[in-house]
Amino acid sequence: MSRLFKPLAIILLAVGLLSGCTAEADPISGTYGQRINLKGASNTQDLGGIKTTSGQRIRSHRLIRSNQLAHLTKADVRTLTHRFHVTKVADLRSHDEIQTTPDVEMPGVTYYQDSVVADHQLPVTTKRYYQDLVATPIAVQGYATLFKQLLANHNGALLYHCTYGKDRTGVATMLILTALGVSKQTIVREYLRSNVNLAQGSRLTFKDPADPNQAFKRVTTGDLNAAYQEINHRYGSTTKFLRRLGVTSAKQQTLRRMYLTAK
Secondary structure, three states: OOOHHHHHHHHHHHHHHHHHHHHHHHHHHHOOOEEEOOOOOOOOOEEOOOOOOOOEEEOOOOOEEOOOOOOOOOOOOHHHHHHHEEEEEEOOOHHHHHHHOOOOOOOOOEEEOOOOOOOOOOOOHHHHHHHHHHOOOHHHHHHHHHHHHHHOOOOOEEEEEEEOOOOOOHHHHHHHHHHHHHHHHHHHHHHHHHHHHHHOOOOOOOOOOOOOOOOOOOOHHHHHHHHHHHHHHOOOOOHHHHHHHOOOOOHHHHHHHHHHHHO
């Protein structure tokens, strides 16, 4: 009998170990967090689960990045407020964009306007656009304000977004993940996730003049690197740029206590 039960015991033990470490071993959540399936927004991602260099993870239902929220359905609103506990929304779009395409209002949610671009600000090139996102006064003020709201957000999730959730929101996510101690490699991979998410959406599409058959202008590693390079050129490092945004070493530690799992 013991010969019969020994293989079975080994199998059951292996299954138990695997089921017990699923979250820890999941490379998807450790890099991208969790995509939130909404009918009215295709690039909405809970950053919960992303792993830092210290081995900690971002808490779920605390930080959510997204594209615009103008087409949310009633079911989408319930998902965001009831399941993901969204209590605050920070809009990185320009004043005109917000007025032209306002977010769907969700009950019990506080809305902030953290514009990082001016009205009718058109980029000459993608590289210049990303450089401006870490250099212009309105961008610096907008991201600094976002960090103040993050530091004041003790309960629930803060959702931040722009139009497509990839450029302005991509830079915001890069800065937030850097402050939380996430590696650049993971940050870049998470940034590129917008290409996958937006390809699944039908409402927010636009043509790339360089490739009319492409549904939307994909982000590239080079785009985000343009922001990194401008930060290094203008401020010396991302740490120094964070300080320029008001995020001191002490405030970084506060953010980590607020948004990361315990060691």
